[in-house]
Every structure is written in structure tokens, then in C-alpha cells.
Amino acid sequence: MAERTLRGTRMVSFSMETTDNVVPSERQMIAYVCEDGHRTELPFSVEAEIPSTWECRCNKLAKLEDGPEPELKPTKPVRTHWDMLLERRSVPELEELLEERLQLLRERRGEKTKKRSA
Numbered sequence: 001m002a003e004r005t006l007r008g009t010r011m012v013s014f015s016m017e018t019t020d021n022v023v024p025s026e027r028q029m030i031a032y033v034c035e036d037g038h039r040t041e042l043p044f045s046v047e048a049e050i051p052s053t054w055e056c057r058c059n060k061l062a063k064l065e066d067g068p069e070p071e072l073k074p075t076k077p078v079r080t081h082w083d084m085l086l087e088r089r090s091v092p093e094l095e096e097l098l099e100e101r102l103q104l105l106r107e108r109r110g111e112k113t114k115k116r117s118a
Contacts, residue, residue, distance in 0.1 A: 032062035039065070 026046040033039050034056035044050055052070035056062040063070060085094070 031065040032056070033065050034058060034060045034062040036060060038062065 027043045028046055029041050030044050030050055031039055031041050032054040036056070036058055038056050038058060040054060040056060040062055042054065050064065050067075052064050052067060054062045054064075089097075
């Protein structure tokens, strides 16, 4: 079996394909500019759809130079725990639950039950 193994070649890192007779597609240089003034030029295929924004090297959003303003996607407001709680219960129900829990805590501590006046 040792006679049949390939020695001296690393099949994982090298391809046996050649680039002979391969014609690359036409390229165009597209420029993006971020708010800090960094200008980035990138090659794109003529057939490619050009994105309106690109991440700059300073991690800010760069816009297409001399291009239309990018369409910003509408964002949903952040849902807090309170918002999600109000989806399940009304404020009077929450006040009633709070009073029940406070009553249990007072009983555990041995306090006399106090009735809150509203």
C-alpha cells in the first residue's frame, strides 16, 4: 500500500488546474467615501450589481462617490421588558400582582398586614 501513496505532493494546498485560456471579466473601479474623508477604490465586474455602501477601514459606513443616497431600511424601536410585560397584562393587573407579592413578603417578615389606601 505504501507504493501507491502519492509522496511529495500536497493535494490540500495546491490545485492541479491552470489559468491557461481563462479570460477575466471586464472590471470597473468604484470609489467609496466615508464621513472621515477616507476614499476607497474597489474593482467590480462590469456585470456586477454595485452596492451603495461599503464598510470603510475605520469601520464607518462609506457611501458610493457621486452615487445616489443609500436607502435606509426602517428600523423597529427596541422592545423593552416593560413593553413585553404590557403586551401580556394591563397596568391594574400588574398593580394587583404587586400588592399580592408585597403582602407575601410582609407575612414572611412577620409584619402586620397593612392595607394601602389608594
